[in-house]
Amino acid sequence: MDVVTLWTNREALSFFTPQALNFYLPAFMIASLLHPKQADVLPSEVCSTLNPPKTEDIGNFKVRMAVFNEGQKRAIQAFLMFARDNLGIEEARHALHRFWLR
Numbered sequence: 001m002d003v004v005t006l007w008t009n010r011e012a013l014s015f016f017t018p019q020a021l022n023f024y025l026p027a028f029m030i031a032s033l034l035h036p037k038q039a040d041v042l043p044s045e046v047c048s049t050l051n052p053p054k055t056e057d058i059g060n061f062k063v064r065m066a067v068f069n070e071g072q073k074r075a076i077q078a079f080l081m082f083a084r085d086n087l088g089i090e091e092a093r094h095a096l097h098r099f100w101l102r
Contacts, residue, residue, distance in 0.1 A: 025049075046090055
């Protein structure tokens with residue numbers, strides 16, 4: 001999938017079923033890394049999707065993230081670290097601290 005198509009459909013990330021998120025998230029992450037200028041706000045959208053809600057009820061978030069295997073979880077952690085360290089995305093830092101590095 002090209003970066004323009006992904007950017008155009010970036011809002012879909014929050015509506016994907018767990019299985020759809022598992023299938024499409026890598027494309028969004030790769031496009032964000034390979035084409036950062038074209039991706040525009042796409043990396044922030046990905047980080048937002050990977051950030052648990054601030055409310056106490058994060059059950060739905062955990063269900064959505066449970067579809068990822070250990071290798072995929074490590075790739076998500078690496079993406080979030082890159083976004084935090086190189087793109088300055090605050091949502092990435094929050095996601096790592098609140099969920100992905102626990």
